[in-house]
Amino acid sequence: MFYVSRDKKKEPAPECVAFHPFAADIFLSERKIPHIARYVELPTLSAYDEVPAVLVVNVQVPLYPASILHGESDGEGMNLVMYFKLSESYSKELPTHFRENIMKLINDEVERVKGFPLDTIAPFRERLKILGRLANVNDLQLSATEKKLMNAYNEKPVLSRPQHEFYLGENYFEIDLDMHRFSYISRKGFETFNNRLKYCIMDFGLTIQGHKAEDLPEHILCCMRLNNIDHTKYSQLGC
Template sequence: MGGCVSMPENCVGGGIKSSKVKVKLKLRRRRKALKRRVSSRLYDQSKAPPSGDAPNSHGSTDDLWCDSTSILESDCSDEDFQSFSDDGSEAVSWPHIGSLRDGEAHRSSVHPEQMIFQSSIDENAGRENGIQSSSRKKAAFKLSFKRNDEHTNPTIIPSKIHIQRPIAGSQVPFCPIDKKMIDSWSFIEPQTFRVRGKDYLRDRKKELASNYAAYYPFGVDVFLSQRKIDHIAQFVKLPDVASSTGDVPSILVVNVQIPLYPAALFGGEIDGEGISFVLYFKLSDCYSKELSSQFQDNMRRILDDEVEEVKGFRVDSVVACRERIKILGRVVNIDDLQLNAPQRKLMHAYNGKPVLSRPQHDFYQGENYLEIDLDMHRFSYISRKGFGAFQDRLKDCILDFGITIQGNKTEELPEELLCCVRLNCIDYMKYHFLSLDHVSS
């Protein structure tokens, strides 16, 4: 009668409770032993059966292809999977597993060890399928990125066709100045630009330029590129135009190289995906009559890449005459751009301000042409960031572009225009890549 006090496990209530504790401990030991066995048996994938294979009838892991790490990481807490039948015997419920691989709707009572093996297979198969699917997606993405990287930037430049040695000026159509047509170019009068006046060195005033330019536009091209294209005149068909003067090229090519990748503050790239706005100009028939002799002399010195002495505050220095090339740019339709107050203030403050292209320019000469490459890839971080914020609005802008030779002496004033053109709302993403396979002899 008193045996129940010292031996509670022999009593009905105490025996059930003790049995439950023993089962819990037994299950925990089995799980630990299983983990040790699985961890010690890593199989080569070449010996693995198909993913649909199940363990043998004894629950052995010898034929399993599984990752021990995955199994250990997928273990759930004891409370998630342990339960007992009404009669106190061992039973395990796995509500989180769902159905078996063979399509069973659910599990009710299965031996714990077999259940652990089966859950390992199910979870490992799920992980394996997920890993394989993820690997396939990553591989496909890498392949797609590699293919895109060979031709285009997948995030900035869409896939485009490559055109080989097009006729210069055949990409962007011409539009008369009094008409409105997007994606076009127009003539513009040189006198619409303000330049250094005759008395600029004394009164620092600017005035409208004379209505003559050394070169007049005959075409505009826009090309996409994975890397900036230097000396782009080699890859297009320039017209065969004889020069009216023996010492001045009949054609001027201006290649404005614009980056499409973000600017970096320190040690950034100076080459990458971008666009080239290529402007073509023909020498004026009245070049010798309309342009001053001083301008013509400066032009000759630029062509011959001469140097000159510049007086400084402390010491004099010798610089190339080409360092005096100056860019004139103006957005005509600021009010149409829907800028906020700070942007509008900034635009009005700097719109039309001339900029010396040095040292971000290069010069190339051919049989009948001079090419000037204006390399914005090499602009300063601040300039790049400022233009980058404005870049998406290029397709909405009417831009007047001109080039002059800066006058540093009284006899070189007033300044005169080398060339000028208007660009009407050009959306550069509509244009194509330029093939670099052909180089003219």
């Protein structure tokens, strides 16, 4: 179960989601593969109004050692690709304001953000938020330092900006999350788990951060449980 925000307090996320999972892939490559939906045959599904029928989430995971140098942001990696289809009850279960926010995300709209001394204009896509959880922490043999990190960061939501890209296709919307550009500390922490991913049960989700009372509680854009990811079982490909 994911927890979302209501007035800066966590509460269980509503059970209805905008997109339901139907498949996942792992692709290994020498360099990052952006806009991976170009190379995948997607099913033909019915859309709703202007909302694409398929959501593709491409998590680009580095498999080379983390470097403290800022210029190191590409190389051998794993593309963890998750596929979601539009909920059949999209127009019935989801509140109007959340559906409107999804359209703003897809259409790359901007919004005014209050600030001091002046308000600023920011892309609405900067509200995209990652929800992540390692569900079987107690099953893993973690060091004292790793346990401390898990207690601090497990289940902690994080905005995806600026390490994200978006692509709109004929019947799909793709979100690329580029972990190659994550901070050195984040990458170094994840690097310690690379060889133990095959033992991990991970929950992944996306939501749109709420800025106004009517945005709360936050609703889930998509979510998926991932089990026993072992990138050593796959071969590299090139695009």
